[in-house]
Structure formats: structure tokens, C-alpha cells
Amino acid sequence: MSFLLLIALVVFIVGVGLKIKQYAQTPAPLKIPTTPAPVTQTGVVFRMAREVVLFESLFKSNKWIWVFGWMFHVSLLLAFFRHLRYVVSPDSFMWPLVSNVIVQSFGQYAGFAMVIGLLGLLARRFLVERIRYISSPSDYLMLVMLIVIGVSGLMMSFVSHIDIVQLKMFVMGLFGFDFQNLPESTALIVHLLLVVVLLLIFPFSKLLHAPGVFFSPTRNQVDNPREKRHLSAWAAEKYNDHVDK
Amino acid sequence: MADFETPEIKEFIGIPALQEGSMAHSSPFIAYTDHQEALGYPGELVENWQQVALDKMDDLRSRYRSFQVFLDSCVKCGACTDKCHYFLGTSDPKNMPVARQDLLRKVYRRYFTFAGKYFPKLVGAEDLTEAVLDDWYSYFHQCSQCRRCSVFCPYGIDTAEISMAAREIMDAVGKGQKYCNEIIGKVFTVGNNLGLPGKALANVLEGLEEDVEDDTGVAVKFPLDVKGADILLVTPSADFFAEPHIDGLIGYAKVFHETGASWTLSTTASEAGNFGMFIGSYENMRRVSMRIRDAAKELGVKRIIFGECGHAWRIAYSFLNTLVGPFDFLDQSYPIPQHILEYTWGELEKGTLRINKEENDHMTLTFHDSCNVARGSRMGDYPGGQFDYPRNVIKAVCNNYVDMDPKTTKEATFCCGGGGGLLTDDLMEIRVKGVLPRATALKSVVENEGVTHMAAICAICKSQFTKTLPYYGFTMDQIVSVHQLVSEALVMKGSEQEAELDGTDGDDTEE
Ligand code: SF4
Ligand code: SF4
Numbered sequence: 001m002s003f004l005l006l007i008a009l010v011v012f013i014v015g016v017g018l019k020i021k022q023y024a025q026t027p028a029p030l031k032i033p034t035t036p037a038p039v040t041q042t043g044v045v046f047r048m049a050r051e052v053v054l055f056e057s058l059f060k061s062n063k064w065i066w067v068f069g070w071m072f073h074v075s076l077l078l079a080f081f082r083h084l085r086y087v088v089s090p091d092s093f094m095w096p097l098v099s100n101v102i103v104q105s106f107g108q109y110a111g112f113a114m115v116i117g118l119l120g121l122l123a124r125r126f127l128v129e130r131i132r133y134i135s136s137p138s139d140y141l142m143l144v145m146l147i148v149i150g151v152s153g154l155m156m157s158f159v160s161h162i163d164i165v166q167l168k169m170f171v172m173g174l175f176g177f178d179f180q181n182l183p184e185s186t187a188l189i190v191h192l193l194l195v196v197v198l199l200l201i202f203p204f205s206k207l208l209h210a211p212g213v214f215f216s217p218t219r220n221q222v223d224n225p226r227e228k229r230h231l232s233a234w235a236a237e238k239y240n241d242h243v244d245k
Numbered sequence: 246m247a248d249f250e251t252p253e254i255k256e257f258i259g260i261p262a263l264q265e266g267s268m269a270h271s272s273p274f275i276a277y278t279d280h281q282e283a284l285g286y287p288g289e290l291v292e293n294w295q296q297v298a299l300d301k302m303d304d305l306r307s308r309y310r311s312f313q314v315f316l317d318s319c320v321k322c323g324a325c326t327d328k329c330h331y332f333l334g335t336s337d338p339k340n341m342p343v344a345r346q347d348l349l350r351k352v353y354r355r356y357f358t359f360a361g362k363y364f365p366k367l368v369g370a371e372d373l374t375e376a377v378l379d380d381w382y383s384y385f386h387q388c389s390q391c392r393r394c395s396v397f398c399p400y401g402i403d404t405a406e407i408s409m410a411a412r413e414i415m416d417a418v419g420k421g422q423k424y425c426n427e428i429i430g431k432v433f434t435v436g437n438n439l440g441l442p443g444k445a446l447a448n449v450l451e452g453l454e455e456d457v458e459d460d461t462g463v464a465v466k467f468p469l470d471v472k473g474a475d476i477l478l479v480t481p482s483a484d485f486f487a488e489p490h491i492d493g494l495i496g497y498a499k500v501f502h503e504t505g506a507s508w509t510l511s512t513t514a515s516e517a518g519n520f521g522m523f524i525g526s527y528e529n530m531r532r533v534s535m536r537i538r539d540a541a542k543e544l545g546v547k548r549i550i551f552g553e554c555g556h557a558w559r560i561a562y563s564f565l566n567t568l569v570g571p572f573d574f575l576d577q578s579y580p581i582p583q584h585i586l587e588y589t590w591g592e593l594e595k596g597t598l599r600i601n602k603e604e605n606d607h608m609t610l611t612f613h614d615s616c617n618v619a620r621g622s623r624m625g626d627y628p629g630g631q632f633d634y635p636r637n638v639i640k641a642v643c644n645n646y647v648d649m650d651p652k653t654t655k656e657a658t659f660c661c662g663g664g665g666g667l668l669t670d671d672l673m674e675i676r677v678k679g680v681l682p683r684a685t686a687l688k689s690v691v692e693n694e695g696v697t698h699m700a701a702i703c704a705i706c707k708s709q710f711t712k713t714l715p716y717y718g719f720t721m722d723q724i725v726s727v728h729q730l731v732s733e734a735l736v737m738k739g740s741e742q743e744a745e746l747d748g749t750d751g752d753d754t755e756e
Binding site: 030205 | 260262263306307308309310315317318319320321323324325326327328338341343344347358359360364366367368369392395396397398399400402403406527531563564566567570571580581582619620621622623626627628629631632656
């Protein structure tokens, strides 16, 4: 299991890193912000922040998808914070930040919200004809997988507790390449295996929307084409910048 | 071409149940060999078209970040599925923006992604077959590149970008669209989309001078190719002869006359439209734009102003500087380029124009935001100026103005249904069905608010509406140009209207 997790992490980091590199290096030859768009760089930062934190466009678009989608993502984030207690050492200055009651209990109950959000999204995928039409098997499977990750996590939290001291030793050992045994728990095995799968498919699937949104030219460009000339490297080269300066 | 049923207009814009394949038969005429070759594309479908298409796709994704990011990022959330006017009007699921993208995305996945190469079924990847190419040809010509879907997508995925890429790929394999490619060819050879030669243009303008003088008693000029003029006006060629476009042109001329501007049109740049964008071709878009730069240099003007046209303004505002800039030879104290509405509103604010709003009292107006202006450009110096300028001008020259349902205006405006290179008779069915959401919103204000006319600022919108709204019981003359309204209300110095106004004892509405 240690081995699997490490491989998955490497694939995830390298894969997503390469994708980010690709996005960053691919030029955007034309100014295509969806207007009205901010006219300053600061404005763009705010637009992007609203998009990433509040899902602004989705909110305008469809309240149901927004409710479920937002609920899922925020809960995922909270749950993620809760999990930090497994990787942060108790002597670290970070420890009080991750171990306090607020982070821990929010994170614990967020699991329910996460699963509810995901069930909502899954239900829509089955029930709304339009969404069913655009869904392929992987779209359903991904939701099911996340639901199982959430449910198995909740099981460990609320139903059959696991030995978290041992789990912590396992995780800390992982990063020191000092492989320890996992606590015995089916829920934990399922949980971790699916996280492995999730990390592995991340760079090869629609999960790329996470880095993608930051590179979306319709959202991250400043609306100033008249004031500032925007020219891509390939166009400049191809046309020898064509301008008789 | 009336072998289809006009959809029934309901009280509200509803989301239809899916009817698979209901628009699969809709395809525009394919470009002839010479149309293709004039633009540097193969004359007919090349032998190894699959390979050429895939190479082109690979090339595009390396040069357009939008294309690469959009292909990867869609999560199939479905938020965009009910946002496209063509879907709302046709019920064909492939007209849902995400499904339209998927026509291309499934091929991208199959050939360029790990998942699609090894698990095609799982992720909905498909081989590039002839049937897929046919689907592309059909459905990427049922997208007007209006960007409405991009407003509502959480990642800003713009199906217009995908459509443009798809059309460029189809051009590269030799399967271009006749309407667009023929027109671009005409721009190169004659100077405008309509193939109106210089002589004919001069005649039209002369005729307009006579008409306006007959009407007002003022010798308003419509100058052509005047060297040393201050302003080059670039306007869609439909403004030279189509109704109600031409009344808009008269409006621009009167405003220029009244403000004492020195201006000119150009024979070689007698077209603001640029169909290079519709086919996704940077190359052709640049070539078409270059005429404007060249004309401006040749005539030695100081400013460039664009007439009422939607996609033309997007290209002018957003791309012109990129494509053929920098415009360091123009007067830098004005926006480059400027929209005619920016000019007119500026003058109205300064108070240089005398307006008699009562001239427009027989109408109650509403305004159709053109998609490309609304979501692909700006007017003025603040975001959203593109919504205010036309409304400000209309309200300055008309007493009765009402907006349509906010779900159908400003950034959420519906395309007229004829944009993006679809304004051709061989696509009549999709055009009529695509105008349904706008027609619905219009009908509602007509019935509830007494609206009689709808103003537009785009040559394509005006042509599309006058042709398709009659299918829903409206009349052609209910569509007006914004500058037509200005023209009606403008009281020029020394005009018959001025004499009448000042001669009678009733008070005038001078501001
Ligand atoms: S709204 Fe965007 S992410 Fe959602 S299905 Fe449509 S294109 Fe995909
Ligand atoms: S760009 Fe406009 S026409 Fe094209 S898919 Fe999006 S909403 Fe439909």
C-alpha cells in the first residue's frame, strides 16, 4: 500500500505538473475574455477568485448544480484540512492549526455534506435527460468513486473507528520511506485504494478542470486590447511582426 | 426552403425534451474548389483527410491555449446544456454546447489522451470516421459562435472557440463552407462581402446624398476615398443597400455632418465584417484586417471608426490591434478603433447635436444586444459600457424605451440566430429555429409593454431579424438601426426640420 500511494502521488504531481506546464506554455494568440471583463490585472484576480471560491458562473447558470457542486468542493476542502493531522507532526508549528477542534469537527461533518453533494450530482446525471445524454461511463464512475471514498471515510469516523495512532505512523513513515503497517480495516483499504486511483487518473481526465480553470483565457485575460497590444510569439514570428515601425 | 415547421412561440422560453438527430440534415453548401483555393485551402476533400485533420488539431492545440484547456477541462456538469438558442429552438441534443464540443472532444480524446487511447468506451472517445466528419460539418455550422455558453460555464469554456477550430480543421481537409469562404474571397478581390465594386458604391453614396438633401434640405456628404480626411469609417457593406441598415448609414453621415467631422469611406476597406473569424483562421482574419490598416495609411486618416456591426466590432475592438497593429500613425488621443456609438454618445453628451425626440414618438423601442458586442468587446472605458452606450443613445433620441427580459439581454443576450457565418439561405431552417428565444422575449414586451420596434447594432442581426421574425408574425419594418433613430430625431442646422420646429410656436425639445 505504501508503495502504491507513493507511485500515485508521483504520477499525480508529475502529471499535473506537466499539464500545467503545457497550459502555461501554450500561447493565447488573441484577446478573448468573456466580456464584461475586468480592465485591470487586479480585477482579473478578483474575477478568478470569485470563480474559484464561489463558482460565480455556475451560480448564474444553474442553482441546483451550483448547490451540489459547491457543497461537494467546499466539503472536500474541509475534509482535506482534517486529514492534515496525519501528515503534520505534533512538534510542527502547523500542528495547532490543523489539530484544533474547529478544523477537526468541521472536517468530520463535512464528509456528510460531501457525500450529499455528490449524490445530488449523481442523481442529476441519471435524472436530467440533458445531462444523461452528455455523460459517459467515466462520468458516473468518478462520482461513485468519490462517494465511496467519502462513505468509507465516514465509516471510519463514525462507525468502526480505526487505530489512528498506527495510521499516523504509517503516513509519517511513508514520507520517510520507513514503511509501517496499516491498521486493519476494510474501510481504510477501500478508502486508500480509491484515493490511489483518484490520484492516478487525475492528470488524464476531466479532473484537469482544477488547474484548467486558472488558464482559461475567457476568465483570466484583462480586457484592454485597445490600450495594450497583445501579440503571441508564434504570430509575431510568422508575420515577422509585419509592422513597418 | 420552407420544408420545415416553424416552432410555436410560447409565453416563456422553455427547455425542450431532446429529439435526437432532429437537425442532422442541416448542412450548408460546401465550398467550391476556387473558393477554397483562394483562401489557401485544398479544393476538395483530400485523400488522407483523417491524418490531415488530426495534424491540424494537434497544431491548433499547440497554438491556442483556449483550445487545449477547453478540450481538457469540461466536467460534463451540464450547466451549459440549456443555454444555446439553437438547442432551445431545435431540441437536437447535439446543439447543446457541451455536446457540440464533444463532437470534437471525443476525437481529441481518442488520439491524443491516454484514457481515450486505451479505454475509449469508458471516456466516450471515438475514431475519426466519415460519419464524425459529417456531424462536424453539420453541427459546427449550427453554432453562431455567440459565446452565450461561455458566460455560464464554470470554466469559461467557449464553444465558439471549439467551433472555430473545427471549421479551420474542416477547411484544412478541403471541406469548407461555401458561404463564408466565397465571401472572404470577395473581400480580397473586390473589397467587401457583397462584391460591390467601387463604381457601384460611389453611385449608391451619390444617391444617398440626393435622398438626404431631398429630405432635409441639407447637403450631407457621403465621402469616398477622400485623402487627408480625419476619420475613416469602416462599416458593414450591408449598410450600403439593405434595409434597415442603410438608414443607419444615413444616421452616421448626419452625425458627422452636424459635428463638422471630416470623414471618408474607403473602396478597398468598404467592409467592416470579417468572416475570417467565423472560419477560425487567424491568417484570413489578419489578411482581411490588413486592408483596413492599408486604407487608413493610404488615405492618411487620423482615426478609424466602425459602423454598427457585431462580429466586426469584436474583431475591431479585441483583435485589430493584435492582428495588424500597432496603430502608431493614428491620433492617439482617441480610442483605436472607435465605435460609432462611442462617437455619437460623446457628441450627445457634449450637446453638439440638437435632438427632437418627438420624431420617434410613434414607436416604443426595445434593444437587442448583439452577442459579439455584448460578450466579446466593450464600448467606453468601463466593463459593461457596451450595454450602456446603445441604450443611452436610444434614450437620448426616443421617449419610449423598454428593456426585454433580463435573462435575454446584456451578457445573457441571445444571438439573433444568424451569426457566425450562418446568414445564408441554405441554412434557413436553423436560422428560423434559432431566433425563437429572441422572438419569445420580443413578443412578451410587444404584448405587455406595447413595444413596436426593436433596435439593433449589427448588420447580421438586422438581416436575420427582418428575414426570420416574419415567420413568427412580426413584420420586417419592426427592426430598426440605432443610428436610424438618431437620424430621425436629429435636427440639423439649416434643415427643413429645424425651420419647422422653430417656425411653429410650440416649444421645441432642445436640450
Ligand atoms: S458548463 Fe462547461 S464544464 Fe459544464 S458541461 Fe458545459 S462546457 Fe462542460
Ligand atoms: S457559442 Fe452560441 S451558438 Fe455556439 S454553442 Fe455556444 S451558445 Fe450555442
